[in-house]
Amino acid sequence: MPKQYFYRFILTISLTLFSNILSAQNKIVVFQSDFGVKDGAVSAMKGVAMGVDSSLKLFDLTHEIPAYNIWEAAYRLEQTVQYWPAGTVFVSVVDPGVGTDRKSVVLKTKAGHFIVTPDNGTLTLIAASEGIAAIREIDEAVNRRKGSEKSYTFHGRDVYAYTAARLAAGVISFEQVGKLLPDEVVSIPYQKATAENKKVKGTIAILDIQYGNIWTNIPADIFKQLDAKVGDDLHVVIYQHKIKKYEGNMPYASTFGAVAKGKPLLYLNSLLQVSFALNMDNFSAVHKVYSGSEWTVEVSKR
Known part of the structure; x- marks a missing residue:
């Protein structure tokens, strides 16, 4: 050399x-x-x-x-x-x-x-x-x-x-x-974000605790596979241990103020992940929905 x-x-x-x-x-x-x-x-x-x-x-x-x-x-x-x-x-x-x-x-x-x-x-x-x-x-x-x-x-x-x-x-x-x-850790099982059959799925990763908003682990790049546009109505189902806890429709909005006070919306949070909220109200408290690996969501277009 x-x-x-x-x-x-x-x-x-x-x-x-x-x-x-x-x-x-x-x-x-x-x-x-x-x-x-x-x-x-x-x-x-x-x-x-x-x-x-x-x-x-x-x-x-x-x-x-x-x-x-x-x-x-x-x-x-x-x-x-x-x-x-x-x-x-x-x-x-x-x-x-x-x-x-x-x-x-x-x-x-x-x-x-x-x-x-x-x-x-x-x-x-x-x-x-x-x-x-x-x-x-x-x-x-x-x-x-x-x-x-x-x-x-x-x-x-x-x-x-x-x-x-x-x-x-x-x-x-x-x-x-x-x-x-070895390069492995103890892992908690959870629903990874997926898109299939015109539906996206994921876990409720955490609550935006101050306001009771629901933050999922579904990122924008998977959500976009729904081909949803701001203003579209989306169908949301939430489960705990596979037992349905919430089902409803809500618009995809870019801001909370796009809906009336107390009305639901789907938005991308500050981490660009799918989230649900009630404008100026507490989604978690109203609907008794919480976070953790046992909480899963499905979102589809109406």
């Missing part, structure tokens, strides 16, 4: 390795949990992180996940992670199985984000949307807050915040998190 090509090869490899190291060292940690902020749990996690490196930049995704709701934790990650720079480390603690044999892991996405969490279904959606670059099981013999070995019920503080801070600060590399695992 000519010298100039050899040196170019070495430089390329070196830059790639350096880039990989830096991607885990942007010093940003984002926290998510079902803890709420009524006590000191969130502050304790942040205190552990600051104890690793006081120059870390700590942010909150949310701490208002309903207790034990792993599906919503999965959704909030998918909703948010894509907007943060590569190298950001997320800590997601919705962990009803804390202290059991469920794995504590760090997933690196193909986009270069890191998710520190129990592998209990929390990674269902982000693994599908961003892809898995690698997953490592946290070695708690190394990556655990000193003196916490006898604590079994607060891994968010003792393992996840500590490991995330060390990774974000560059104290450890991703390889030092622990052993490499």
Whole structure:
């Protein structure tokens, strides 16, 4: 190999390795949990992180996940992670199985984000949307807050915040998190968005909780296969565990004000996914429709 090509090869490899190291060292940690902020749990996690490196930049995704709701934790990650720079480390603690044999892991996405969490279904959606670059099981013999070995019920503080801070600060590399695992995660079954027989189907991924709007996982590119135009009337059926909970017709609208107060509409939300609302009212509360993997929808043209 000519010298100039050899040196170019070495430089390329070196830059790639350096880039990989830096991607885990942007010093940003984002926290998510079902803890709420009524006590000191969130502050304790942040205190552990600051104890690793006081120059870390700590942010909150949310701490208002309903207790034990792993599906919503999965959704909030998918909703948010894509907007943060590569190298950001997320800590997601919705962990009803804390202290059991469920794995504590760090997933690196193909986009270069890191998710520190129990592998209990929390990674269902982000693994599908961003892809898995690698997953490592946290070695708690190394990556655990000193003196916490006898604590079994607060891994968010003792393992996840500590490991995330060390990774974000560059104290450890991703390889030092622990052993490499197969590229698969515990997944919650759900209806993926599909289009067939002049009908689109999907899951009610989440509620726009402040207003009670219904957000599905049906993206615009699948919805467009209905060939629906703004103003068209669409037929909507909603099921829970395959039991019909709602059926009705509503126009496809671009704004809430396109229909009268209290009337239903179908629109594309800020993530460009099919959603349902009552103008200036609460669709969820009025029709007793909620979110989760057991809630499915079908939309067709009238």
